[in-house]
Amino acid sequence: MKFTKLHGLGNDYVYVNCFEEDLSRVDLPELARRVSDRNFGIGGDGLILIMPSDRADFRMRVFNNDGSEAKNCGNGLRCVSKYVYDHGLTQQTTFTVETLGGTVTPVVSLGADGKVDQVTIDMGEPRFERAAIPMTGIPEEQVREEVIEVDGTSFTMTAVSMGNPHAILFVDEVKEEDVRHYGPMIEYHEWFPERTNVEFIQILNQEEILFRVWERGSGVTLACGTGACAAAVAAHLSGKTGRKVTVHLAGGDLFIEWKEADNRVYMTGPATEVFSGTYLGEIPFK
Numbered sequence: 610m611k612f613t614k615l616h617g618l619g620n621d622y623v624y625v626n627c628f629e630e631d632l633s634r635v636d637l638p639e640l641a642r643r644v645s646d647r648n649f650g651i652g653g654d655g656l657i658l659i660m661p662s663d664r665a666d667f668r669m670r671v672f673n674n675d676g677s678e679a680k681n682c683g684n685g686l687r688c689v690s691k692y693v694y695d696h697g698l699t700q701q702t703t704f705t706v707e708t709l710g711g712t713v714t715p716v717v718s719l720g721a722d723g724k725v726d727q728v729t730i731d732m733g734e735p736r737f738e739r740a741a742i743p744m745t746g747i748p749e750e751q752v753r754e755e756v757i758e759v760d761g762t763s764f765t766m767t768a769v770s771m772g773n774p775h776a777i778l779f780v781d782e783v784k785e786e787d788v789r790h791y792g793p794m795i796e797y798h799e800w801f802p803e804r805t806n807v808e809f810i811q812i813l814n815q816e817e818i819l820f821r822v823w824e825r826g827s828g829v830t831l832a833c834g835t836g837a838c839a840a841a842v843a844a845h846l847s848g849k850t851g852r853k854v855t856v857h858l859a860g861g862d863l864f865i866e867w868k869e870a871d872n873r874v875y876m877t878g879p880a881t882e883v884f885s886g887t888y889l890g891e892i893p894f895k
């Protein structure tokens with residue numbers, strides 16, 4: 610199986626071009642676990658398939674490194690955009706990509722070498738109702754600056770769906786050890802029937818947020834695009850930032866704008882291709 614390794618600010622996935630590779634008989638969750646393994650596989654935060662779509666120009670499927678399938682992935686979308694343009698699957702600098710969370714429209718900007726450098730993506734409208742996250746409780750109610758208690762510690766949390774669930778925790782100081790300790794407890798908290806991504810954010814000023822993430826199904830990663838969008842939305846809702854912010858992630862910066870005119874969230878950031886190769890490990894069939 611041919612693959613390409615790309616990352617968005619260090620959020621790295623193994624990408625397979627399914628216009629060329631037929632994975633229809635493959636056990637995809639198991640393949641994701643195998644290729645993601647950093648010792649026995651290729652290594653990555655998960656597996657992303659670039660596929661034909663019958664309703665958009667392309668389709669993206671995302672599997673976390675535990676094999677669970679996610680509805681959306683911001684860094685993945687930027688990398689898919691880079692891949693399809695740089696590898697000649699499209700000549701257009703804007704196109705549509707179908708995900709389980711809806712269809713999005715990336716716009717790529719080219720560097721001096723004619724390859725994709727930055728990608729801006731209309732990530733759609735954020736959702737706040739408990740039913741949309743999903744969270745237990747009254748379906749139409751929103752969770753805004755609510756207290757969640759884990760292991761004797763209280764966090765102020767706002768829940769946002771960007772096609773996938775995000776628990777945004779406002780903290781005075783982002784600490785790596787807290788992400789590793791409390792992240793998994795909140796991911797599996799009984800309030801979240803489909804688990805959740807967990808973001809720890811520290812507001813630096815009206816235009817900047819410091820951000821660390823515990824991703825559902827992948828653990829600590831260096832960046833999360835949908836998480837950065839959700840963090841920008843939650844911070845603005847609480848009156849802590851404006852509508853345009855720079856989010857400082859462990860792997861670098863993303864620029865996020867939640868536009869008032871259309872209520873949609875726009876994410877801009879880089880995508881990087883690192884290497885490609887042939888996976889010689891055993892392919893698990895269904």
Ligand SMILES: N[C@@H](CCC[C@H](N)C(=O)O)C(=O)O
Pocket residue numbers: 620671673678679680681682683684685773774806824825826827830832833834835836
């Ligand atoms: N890294 C991603 C999100 C990947 C999926 C997530 N772990 C989930 O299960 O929802 C991003 O950049 O958005």
